[in-house]
Amino acid sequence: MRGFVPQPTSRALMELNERSREIFRRIVESYLATGEPVGSRNLSRILPMSLSPASIRNVMSDLEVAGLLFSPHTSAGRLPTEAGLRFFVDALLQVGDVTSEDRSRIEAEVRASGQQKNTDAMLAEASSLLSGLSRGAGVVATTKSAARLKHLEFVRLDAGRALVVLVSEDGTVENRIVDLPPGLPATALVEASNYLSARIRDRTLGELVAEVESERARAEAELDSLTARLVESGLASWGGRGDDRQLIVRGQANLLEDLRAMEDLERIRLLFEDLETKKDVIDLLARAEDGEGVRIFIGSENKLFSLSGSSLIAAPFRDASHKIVGVVGVIGPTRLNYARIVPMVDYTARVVSRLLEGR
Template identity: 65%
Template structure:
């Protein structure tokens, strides 16, 4: 599993953590992830596999606080892990669990059924909904449309120097782009350019079509007159790499309203909803999750998107049948996510989606 750059105390300070300190810290974090509540020394002394008095536990917790791994939200309260402490726990202590057979069956069956009933976007939406339902937080996915197979291209003159380029995909989606054209371009050139492209892109993905057009660029200049060849190049380039080729799907935001224990929790969720409305920020974060082979974990303010809401993202890259990155899929929720359970769930779902979309 790959995680984002760890933000942990210096190694020299970590060497001060004895086995007893590590066990106390582990139990504190485990309790926090389960309940979201501060953990006191008396409670920890009962959870520990060793016999320690509450006073001894309190002394260790003070040391952990000086290292920046825990903090006390109130003077008389127990401790909670800091974002730094959670990062240290995730990078150094997290023991990844395994999915139950029933969970594997539910994910695989849901995604495969969606592939028969829906298009590319429908499969992603179903996978995201499944993840959200299983984890009880928000599911998110960002993906390109480059693996959708193309069906037809048309050009329609709008004004003397503008035309509408229309791209139709096999799944029925339609993309329109307004492109500049020469005032001298004859009407027949629009038909000729469309016929030229349709003969070369039908049934191909956008990436495959782009490669085909690039390869035949010189041939196009020979076969077509200069103005028509320019129209072919301009029209196809209008789709390649366009920002709208990135789509974001969010499902299950309502789960984030469950199990709120304080007004501060409600404010955090309100801020997270605002984050999720910032499409560019979420896509940028998921694009960072694409940069690796495994699951990545982003915690709280170590990513600027969550600087106010204090949330976490667990995400894995999506790949097609040729192992090319086509997006990332994951969940967003409070920092007290059940990382050990959710990490393998996200990883498995991403692999099932990649298999289904790739036809493997």
């Protein structure tokens, strides 16, 4: 596995003695498994060294002062803080490999959808698959303009709106509604469609936008000013200006199954709002595109999950030119099974990359 990219960890935390590390590790592992606080008496039964509950409480207090643990109630055990989870992930997490069963399923299902030559269908399948395997929400963010196009057509809906139909070389069809300039003649839509169709073959949207902008003077000579405005407004919805990325989310309902981990329904409501704020999700996933490896974002480390207390595990994938074109990942409560999901996300990203590189 390529491994994940750790965040900077305080030297003071890295210098915890062996006893403190072991107690802290057991508390976090128990929390990830059950979502419940862990008390000193239970810890004394499972620790490999012989320590009294009183000695363990002293260590837990020190870990709380260090900002790694907190007590949800006066008489309760301890839970890891977000800083504690980050320390655990960066310094103590032992990441295994994908199980043979999960590996076979990922390989078979993503490859089967990829054989249809429909990139969107393959990415949607990858998102759904990760959701099912992780019991979280599977997410994919990718650049729309990466697809090579073969057809574009404007269809008038009413006096002020038109439908733009985009067909990619891989068979993907995307429809968008755009506003029409006031007073646009009926023939302008046909002229705009013909103008772009003559230039669109085997180009991405980004390339087409660049070409149209560079040929603006010639375009205005060929088309009247209203048609030129229609061309620009239609392409701006997908091209280099503005939001040119798409987001695929599958399995949000899985996040409802673990009410204890999310603490209450209000936090779940906030998480759904997070997922619906597509720009923030895409911006966050874009951070995972930098460099190789899996990135892990925990709780308030980013503004998107500052209220809902959620984590994201994400890895980039590449196209046939070995360029990073998107990110695949899992969103869930902070007590995700990181050891299992990190290699799963990494392997899924590599399978998607192999399929895209082979096209």
